[in-house]
Amino acid sequence: MFIQGHIISGEFDQSINEFSLQKVKNLFIESTISENQMTSIYNYLKKHEHINDGQVITLYDQLPILLSQEEIKLLLSDLEQVQSMYH
Template identity: 70%
Template sequence: MLIEGQIISGEFDSTVNEFSLRKVKNVSTVTTIKENQLTNLYHYLKKHENDIDGQIITLYDQIPILLTQEEVHLFLKDLDQVQSMYH
């Protein structure tokens, strides 16, 4: 199932219960996120969602992406959508 969120996009494969992340903001990527990884990311962002300076996440532990406070909120909404698909 294709997911086009405000911050992320990708495809959820229910047969293997994994989300293939294809894009974060305007940066293309190809990475697979298991349920526990998504949960950890969600809880971290939720804990810091009100930080005025936003958050920096990295892709491949090398490419930093700045998320403003508003983008963190949008990212959390996107993650909610993905999280609901895991079984």
């Protein structure tokens, strides 16, 4: 099932219970995220969502992407949508 969020998009494969991340903001990527990884990302961002300066996430541990406080809230919404797909 394809998921188009505000910040991320990708394909959720229910048969193997995995999310394949395909896009973050305007950058195309290919990365598989397990349920545990998704939960860790969500919990970290939720804990720090009120930081006015936003957060920096990295893709492939090399490419930093700055997310504003508003983008963090949108990303949290996207992550909640993906988390609801895991079983």
